[in-house]
Amino acid sequence: MATGYAGFKAERYACDERWTYVDEYTGKNLHARDKSLTDVLNQATANSDKYGLLPISVSEHQGKFLMLQARMKGAKHILELGLLGGYSTIWLANSSPSVKITTVEVNENNARVAKENLQNAGVLDRVEVIVGSGTDVMPQLVQEVKDGKRQPYDFTFIDADKMNNWPYINWFCQMAEPNAAIIVDNVVRQAKLVTHPDLEPNPGNRRMIENIKDDDRLDATVIQWVGDKNYDGFLMALVK
Numbered sequence: 001m002a003t004g005y006a007g008f009k010a011e012r013y014a015c016d017e018r019w020t021y022v023d024e025y026t027g028k029n030l031h032a033r034d035k036s037l038t039d040v041l042n043q044a045t046a047n048s049d050k051y052g053l054l055p056i057s058v059s060e061h062q063g064k065f066l067m068l069q070a071r072m073k074g075a076k077h078i079l080e081l082g083l084l085g086g087y088s089t090i091w092l093a094n095s096s097p098s099v100k101i102t103t104v105e106v107n108e109n110n111a112r113v114a115k116e117n118l119q120n121a122g123v124l125d126r127v128e129v130i131v132g133s134g135t136d137v138m139p140q141l142v143q144e145v146k147d148g149k150r151q152p153y154d155f156t157f158i159d160a161d162k163m164n165n166w167p168y169i170n171w172f173c174q175m176a177e178p179n180a181a182i183i184v185d186n187v188v189r190q191a192k193l194v195t196h197p198d199l200e201p202n203p204g205n206r207r208m209i210e211n212i213k214d215d216d217r218l219d220a221t222v223i224q225w226v227g228d229k230n231y232d233g234f235l236m237a238l239v240k
């Protein structure tokens with residue numbers, strides 16, 4: 001039985017081997033040109049592992065997807081909730097040399113390790129790291145945007161405490177540019193989104209989905225993923 005990092009991954013994220021083969025094949029062919037980027041991302045993962053951060057960053061494919069989405073959107077000012085070791089932040093920062101990111105992390109040790117990783121990736125000068133809980137920081141950011149002290153955001157990646165996904169989206173809408181994009185991680189979680197006798201649904205994700213349904217500011221869908229984080233999904237939304 002594998003222990004440590006490998007053991008956690010093996011237990012938490014058991015994979016159908018077909019998913020692994022497809023990720024390996026597509027990654028080898030389509031991510032090879034990102035070599036210097038994947039090198040610093042692998043260094044970030046190793047450094048985060050060294051300091052005992054949970055190995056729950058987005059996968060390489062999800063990271064590249066986030067980078068391409070931010071590039072398609074032409075994102076200039078991104079808000080991330082849940083920095084962890086900065087893995088997704090490094091992908092997002094590479095969507096454009098001029099993009100600026102504000103990222104919120106509640107855990108001081110995570111933030112310290114992430115800053116090392118962002119520095120090593122050469123993007124720390126474009127990333128503002130705020131240490132605090134999302135529920136404390138989000139209303140402050142809204143106020144600063146309203147007071148003209150901070151630019152509105154055009155893109156957010158929400159990957160923090162899942163119970164607050166709806167409040168986070170609601171706050172984001174109050175400081176978003178028209179047509180801002182929202183991506184939320186871990187929305188499907190082995191189908192623990194739907195009610196079924198064998199599944200215990202995640203109430204934070206259901207509250208988010210059902211509030212979006214009744215909210216005219218938002219238009220959204222959910223994409224299911226399989227891969228080295230097992231079976232999960234992203235919510236994607238546009239703020240009208």
Ligand code: DHB
Pocket residue numbers: 012056057058159160185186
């Ligand atoms: C887990 C995975 C995540 O991507 C996350 O943001 C939080 C928790 C998990 O597997 O428990």
Ligand code: MG
Pocket residue numbers: 056057058159185186
């Ligand atoms: Mg996540």
